[in-house]
Amino acid sequence: MTSREKSWKEIAPAGVCSKSSTGFKTGDWKTYMPVRDPAKCTRCLTCVLFCPDGAILWRPEKGDIEFDYSYCKGCGICANECPTKAITMKLEQELVSK
């Protein structure tokens, strides 16, 4: 138990959130991470629509998509839905260690 965690007397009842959900970096749950081949990607944005965590963002200024790995939990739905098979799921551990 770290000291920054509050006692039962200090927290709001019933678990009402005292900070925004964006403060919880849930991306560290993942085992596999999506990796995209830009050459195969047609920017159809199917993955953006299907991502249950809103972790794939469309960047109009770049005319491209971007993965937000802080929130991507590695579910693989994007890879499954990609019509051109531009996304593959890779073990995060292997990618990080490389």
Add this chain to the structure above:
Amino acid sequence: MKSTAKQEVLALSGDEAVAYAAKQSDVDVVAAYPITPQTIIVEKFSEYVANGEVQTEFICTESEHSALTACLAASATGARTFTASASAGLALMHEMLFVTSGSRAPVVMAIANRALSAPLNIHGDQSDSMAERDSGWIQIYVENAQEAYDSVIQAFRIAEDLQVLLPVIVGLDGFTLSHTLENVKAFSDDVVQRFVGTRQLASVLTHEGKSVPFRLDPENPMTMGPIALPNYYFEFKRQQEEAMKNALAVIQRVNSEFAEVSGRSYGNGLVDAYCLEDAEVAVLCVGSTAGTLKTVVDALRQEGVKAGLLRLRTFRPLPVEEIRSALANVKAVAVMDKSMSFGGNGGAVFHEVRHVLYDAEAHPFVVNYIYGLGGRDTSPRELRGIYEDLQRILKAQCVEMIVQYLGLRE
């Protein structure tokens, strides 16, 4: 003492008394599903809605699980919320009972206590709500239709108190109370509405650091019912325990404030003693059996037996100190349980009362009688037999049978 409010005597069954109290308590939302012997409550209330006698949003749900879910959601918006159930209906709510108390939603629910299947039985015992004793709900059990009316009104004040914020069950014995017509003194609507007042809301800090009312509100969005992982879940449970402790004082306060308006009180709101001051032998019971026990105690007192009665009105939170001091001078106590705790060596009330008396200076003999299951009638003669057993225990200074079954064919 101030003069009490004007009251009118109505002929009401226990269920009707509950519905009438809910009608007068300015309830915003009722979501319910009918089940014997609670049906009359829901029927009566829907009649009030159909006749335009109340402004309540009435939701007919497809199950009790949904009924309590709807109540929880309504309560989360700040609405005053009421429901009623019994037996299998309450059992179907089981999951949502914990979600409601854990969400600190002050829902009030009347339970017309009924046996649980199998075998199927629609009659009265307290197995249904006793099985929910650890669900985080305050539990108040009443003795008669008058108390059912009074307790539903009080329940809103108790549940919605900001030191409590817990849901409340008001238990009335199925059929014995739910379907029996009694004279009930009722207030006019304005007196009840003044007593219950408007629901107040606690303040909480949002993620933006703003202090806002604790309710779902599009203007001040907040997350309710999030996940709590091992690093916080425990702390929330401890908060609920504190709220239960606070409820002990609030129930007593509401009981005495209600007495000022009505001229009626139920002991201190937690326990209700009868002829207990100098009693040597006493019975502790929950619910309507106390009515019969009083006539038995009266008869025994006429014969010179120092008999007494303690009715446990509030079962959750358990009034530990109050039970202990009420039974401080009693030499032998029989605890009555209208439900089974299979394999538990006695019923739930017995376990708890015995646990309370462990720390008493003078340990009385404490025995248990399981009775009335599935609506089995309990006669004054049988109840008298309990006092006779207690006298025998005192004479012999030992207990032969700790747990007995009253009115069971051996």
